[in-house]
Amino acid sequence: MTHGTVAGMLLTDLxxxxxNRWAKLYDPARKTLGxxxxxxxxxxxxxxxxxxxxxxxxxxxxxxxxRGEGAIIREAGLPVACYRDPNGVVRRYSxxxxxxxxxxxxxxxxxxxxxxxxxxxxxxxxxxxxxxxVSGLKSLDAPKEKAA
Numbered sequence: 605m606t607h608g609t610v611a612g613m614l615l616t617d618l619x620x621x622x623x624n625r626w627a628k629l630y631d632p633a634r635k636t637l638g639x640x641x642x643x644x645x646x647x648x649x650x651x652x653x654x655x656x657x658x659x660x661x662x663x664x665x666x667x668x669x670x671r672g673e674g675a676i677i678r679e680a681g682l683p684v685a686c687y688r689d690p691n692g693v694v695r696r697y698s699x700x701x702x703x704x705x706x707x708x709x710x711x712x713x714x715x716x717x718x719x720x721x722x723x724x725x726x727x728x729x730x731x732x733x734x735x736x737x738v739s740g741l742k743s744l745d746a747p748k749e750k751a752a
Contacts, residue, residue, distance in 0.1 A: 610626060610630065611630075613626075614626060614627060614630060662675035662676045662677070662710065663675045663676075663677055664677065665677060666684075666686040666688070666694045666696070669686055669687075669688040669694065670688065671688050671689070671690050671691075671692055672688070672689070672690050672715070673687070673688060673710070673712060674686060674687040674688070674710035674712075674715075674717065674728065675710055676699050676707065676708075676709070676710065679696075679744075682698075682699075683698075683699035683700065683707050684696050684697070684698065684699055684744060685697045685698065685699040685708055685710070685717050685730075685741060687710075687728045687729075689728070695728070695729065695730075695743075695745060696743070696744040696745050697717075697726075697730040697740075697741035697742060697743055697744060698741055698742040698744060699717075699741070700741075700742075701719040701721065701722075701724055701737055701741075702737050702738075702739045702740070702741070702742070703719065703721075703722055703724050703735075703736050703737040703738075704721060704722060706719050706720060706721035706722070708720075708724075708726065708741070711725075715728055716728070716733060717730070717741060719737070722736050722737075723736070724736055724737035726740060726741050730742070730743060
């Protein structure tokens with residue numbers, strides 16, 4: 605709420621053409637040495653997450669995933685998020701976050717697929733639990749035919 609009040613005062617002064625002692629502090633074009641270092645660190649982290657496209661996998665095969673757990677495997681060079689349910693059935697989803705394309709990771713504590721780039725979280729069945737992603741992980745399993 606404090607920043608909303610400051611914004612109102614700043615905008616009023618800008619419209620009126622008046623000086624404001626906080627204008628320099630809140631200037632969107634401001635750059636500090638600390639901010640540049642933080643920007644570089646954050647962007648190197650994002651770049652390293654995209655390296656997972658080439659290198660990342662947790663296991664060689666879905667057969668090695670314990671019941672109630674998930675892991676990333678590779679199929680035809682692509683990352684696949686596999687979850688083995690308590691009955692032993694393996695469900696396969698694209699491990700590519702639909703938000704901006706990072707590779708999700710299995711969170712064994714929460715039993716979720718988590719995106720390290722922007723924080724999206726997905727349930728074991730691929731649906732979105734938390735954004736910024738607005739769609740779930742794409743299922744790679746063939747749809748079951750309905751009985752006639």
